[in-house]
Amino acid sequence: MNQDVKPRAVVLVSGGLDSATCLAMARAQGFDCYALSFDYGQRHMAELEAAQQVARALGAVDHKVVHLNLRDIGGSALTDQSIDVPTTPTCGIPVTYVPARNTVFLSLALGWSEVIGAQDIFIGVNAVDYSGYPDCRPEFIKSFEQTANLATKAGVEGKSFHIHAPLIDLTKAQIIQAGVRLGVDYGLTVSCYSADEKGRACGECDSCRLRAEGFITAGVSDPTPYLKGA
Amino acid sequence: MNQDVKPRAVVLVSGGLDSATCLAMARAQGFDCYALSFDYGQRHMAELEAAQQVARALGAVDHKVVHLNLRDIGGSALTDQSIDVPTTPTCGIPVTYVPARNTVFLSLALGWSEVIGAQDIFIGVNAVDYSGYPDCRPEFIKSFEQTANLATKAGVEGKSFHIHAPLIDLTKAQIIQAGVRLGVDYGLTVSCYSADEKGRACGECDSCRLRAEGFITAGVSDPTPYLKGA
Numbered sequence: 001m002n003q004d005v006k007p008r009a010v011v012l013v014s015g016g017l018d019s020a021t022c023l024a025m026a027r028a029q030g031f032d033c034y035a036l037s038f039d040y041g042q043r044h045m046a047e048l049e050a051a052q053q054v055a056r057a058l059g060a061v062d063h064k065v066v067h068l069n070l071r072d073i074g075g076s077a078l079t080d081q082s083i084d085v086p087t088t089p090t091c092g093i094p095v096t097y098v099p100a101r102n103t104v105f106l107s108l109a110l111g112w113s114e115v116i117g118a119q120d121i122f123i124g125v126n127a128v129d130y131s132g133y134p135d136c137r138p139e140f141i142k143s144f145e146q147t148a149n150l151a152t153k154a155g156v157e158g159k160s161f162h163i164h165a166p167l168i169d170l171t172k173a174q175i176i177q178a179g180v181r182l183g184v185d186y187g188l189t190v191s192c193y194s195a196d197e198k199g200r201a202c203g204e205c206d207s208c209r210l211r212a213e214g215f216i217t218a219g220v221s222d223p224t225p226y227l228k229g230a
Numbered sequence: 231m232n233q234d235v236k237p238r239a240v241v242l243v244s245g246g247l248d249s250a251t252c253l254a255m256a257r258a259q260g261f262d263c264y265a266l267s268f269d270y271g272q273r274h275m276a277e278l279e280a281a282q283q284v285a286r287a288l289g290a291v292d293h294k295v296v297h298l299n300l301r302d303i304g305g306s307a308l309t310d311q312s313i314d315v316p317t318t319p320t321c322g323i324p325v326t327y328v329p330a331r332n333t334v335f336l337s338l339a340l341g342w343s344e345v346i347g348a349q350d351i352f353i354g355v356n357a358v359d360y361s362g363y364p365d366c367r368p369e370f371i372k373s374f375e376q377t378a379n380l381a382t383k384a385g386v387e388g389k390s391f392h393i394h395a396p397l398i399d400l401t402k403a404q405i406i407q408a409g410v411r412l413g414v415d416y417g418l419t420v421s422c423y424s425a426d427e428k429g430r431a432c433g434e435c436d437s438c439r440l441r442a443e444g445f446i447t448a449g450v451s452d453p454t455p456y457l458k459g460a
Contacts, residue, residue, distance in 0.1 A: 068298045073342045100341035103381045107337045111330035112303045140380040147377045150370040151333045 006032040008118035009164075010109045011060070013037050015050030016191045017211060018167055021179035022124035023058045025166045028182055034116060035060040036109050040098075041071035046199035050190040057188055066108055070098060102135035103144065106163065110148050119159050121148075126167040126175060141165045172214030180220055187223035200225045236262040238348035239394075240339045241290070243267050245280030246421045247441055248397055251405050252354035253288045254412035255396045264346060265290040266339050270328075271301035276429035280420040287418055296338055300328060332365035333374065336393065340378050349384065349391050356397040356405060371395045402444030410450055417453035430455045 009031035013019045026033050035055035037048055048065065055063040102125065109121045125136035134140065145163040149155035167175050179186065191211045192201035201208050203226035215222035239261035243249045256263050265285035267278055278295065285293040332355065339351045355366040364370065375393040379385035397405050409416065421441045422431035431438050433456035445452035 064302060066299065066302045069296065070341070072294060072296045073338065073345055098341075099344035099383070100337050100378075100381055103337040103340060103377065104334070107330055107333040108303065110333060111300070111328075114329035115303055134383055134386045135381045137380065140377070143373070143377040143380045147333065147370070147373040148330075150367065150373050151330055151365045153329070153364055156364045 006030060007120065008032045008034060008113075008116055009120040009122055010034045010036050010113045010116070010118050011122040012105055012109055012124065013051045013055055013060070013063070014124075015047040015052075015054060015189060016124075016207075017172075017179070017186055017189045017214075018124035018126055018175060018191075019051075020054045020058065020124075020184050020186070020189045021175050021182070022122050022167055023054065023060065024179055024182035024184045026120075026122045026164070027059060031120060031122075033058070033060045033122075034112065034118065035063040036105075036112060037063070037065045038105060038108070039065055039067045040101075041069045046190050046195045046197060050188055050199060053188045057185060064112065068104070068108070070101070070104075073099065100135070102133075102140070106144050106148075110152065110161065113161065114152050114154050117154075119154065120162050120164060122164045122166065124167050125165050126170055126172070136168075138165070138168055141168070171217070172210050173217035176214050176218040176220050180218075185223075191224075196227065198225075200227050202226075203228045236260060237350065238262045238264060238343075238346055239350040239352055240264045240266055240343045240346070240348050241352040242335055242339055242354065243281045243285055243290070243293070244354075245277040245282075245284060245419060246354075246437075247402075247409070247416055247419045247444075248354035248356055248405060248421075249281075250284045250288065250354075250414050250416070250419045251409035251412070252352050252397055253284065253290065254409055254414045256350075256352045256394070257289055258412055261350060261352075263288070263290045263352075264342065264348065265293040266335075266342060267293070267295045268335060268338070269295050269297045270331075271299045276420050276425045276427060280418055280429060283418045287415055294342065298334070298338070300331070300334075303329065330365070332363075332370070336374050336378075340382065340391065343391065344382050344384050347384075349389050350394060351378075351391065352394045352396070354397050355395050356400055356402070366398075368395070368398055371398070401447070402440050403447035406444050406448040406450050410448075415453075421454075426457065428455075430457050432456075433458045 009026050011023045011026050011033045013023055013035040023033055037051040113121055141163050148161040190199045191207045193205040193207050194202040201224050239256050241253045241256050241263045243253055243265040253263055267281040343351055371393050378391040420429045421437045423435040423437050424432040431454050
C-alpha cells in the first residue's frame with residue numbers, strides 16, 4: 001500500500017478510553033492519523049502521558065500537545081482546584097463540564113487540519129456523555145462542522161471538513177468491544193477524573209463508574225488499576 | 231446608575247484599532263466589559279501591551295490574557311518566523327491568515343462568558359478584512375453563534391449567546407470616525423503586523439496601509455508612529 005495516498009486526519013486524543021477507540025477507528029478507516037492533545041491545566045498529568053502512549057501504540061504519524069491554560073478561565077471541577085470532583089451521581093450537567101471545551105479543542109484541531117491539509121477530524125464524544133455535556137450532542141457536532149467550513153481558507157476553496165464522531169451512538173460497552181476488535185490496549189488509557197500521578201484510577205468518580213460498568217457489560221476483563229471501589 | 235444591573239460582555243481586544251473601537255461600542259451599549267486577549271505566539275508583544283492600555287483606558291472591568299501557543303500549529307506569517315510578512319498587496323487569502331484563529335478566540339471567549347454569566351461576545355471583525363479572511367465574514371459569525379448555543383450549558387438552559395460584530399459592515403474610515411466619537415485614543419493602539427518592541431509600525435504591511443488610508447479618508451489626524459512609509 002502506498003503510504004503517500006492516505007488521507008490525513010486530526011484525531012483528538014485525551015488519553016482516555018473513548019479517544020483511544022476513536023483513534024483506532026480512524027486508522028482502520030485508512031487515515032494517516034495526527035493525534036492532538038491539550039495540556040489545559042488538568043488536575044493530573046497522567047492523562048497526557050497516557051495520550052502519548054496511546055498515540056504511539058496505535059500508529060499515529062504525529063502527536064502534538066498544545067499548551068492552553070483553561071485554568072485562566074476556570075469554572076470546572078476538572079480545572080479549578082476549588083471545585084470538588086463529585087463521587088456520587090449527579091443530575092443535569094455535571095460540575096466536571098469544562099465551559100466550551102469541545103468547541104475550543106475542535107477549533108484548534110481545525111487550525112492544525114488546515115496547516116497539514118487534512119479535511120477530517122475525529123472526536124471521541126459518545127452517547128453516555130451526551131446525557132450530561134451539551135458539547136457531546138450530535139447537533140453540536142453538526143453545527144461545528146458547518147462553522148468549520150465557513151471559518152477556513154480550505155472551506156472557502158471548496159474543501160469540506162468532516163467532523164467524525166464515530167462513538168456518538170455507542171454505549172460504553174459497545175465502544176470497548178469495538179476497541180478490542182481493533183487491538184486497543186485499554187491498559188494504556190486513563191479515564192478517571194482524579195487519577196493519581198501514576199495514572200491509577202480513584203474508582204469512585206462518574207468516569208470510573210461508567211468505565212467499570214462498560215467492561216462488565218462488554219464481557220471484557222478490565223485492565224484498569226483502581227485504587228478502590230469500581 | 232446601578233452598576234449591578236449592567237449585563238456583562240466579553241470583548242476580544244487585540245490591541246489594534248478595530249478591537250479598541252469595538253470595546254468602546256460595547257461599553258456605549260451599556261455592557262460591563264470583560265476584555266480578553268491572547269498571547270498566542272505573535273511576532274511582537276507590543277500588541278499585548280497595547281491591549282492592556284486600551285482595556286484600562288476604555289474602562290474594562292477585567293482584562294484576561296490567555297496563553298495559547300499557536301506556533302505549535304504554525305501555518306501563518308503572523309506566528310511562523312519562516313514565513314515573511316508581505317509588504318506589497320496580495321490577492322486572495324493572505325499569508326497572515328492564522329488558521330481558524332477567530333474560531334479559536336471565539337471559543338475561548340465563549341468559555342469565559344459561561345463562567346462569568348455573560349451572554350454577549352464582541353469581536354471587531356470588519357468588511358475590509360472580510361475580503362481576505364474567511365473567519366471575518368458575517369456568515370461565519372452567524373454560524374458560530376448557532377454553534378455556541380448548542381455547545382454550552384447556558385445555551386441548553388435557554389440563555390442565548392449573541393455574537394456582536396458591530397464593525398462588520400463599516401469601512402476603516404467609518405470605524406475611526408465612530409471611535410473618535412466614543413473617545414478612543416488611537417495613539418494607544420497597534421495595528422502593524424511587524425511593529426517593533428516599542429509598538430512603532432512598519433508603515434509597509436497590509437495592516438499599516440489600511441490603517442493609514444483609513445485616517446486620511448476619515449479626515450482624522452493619524453497618531454500612529456510609523457518607522458517609514460504610510
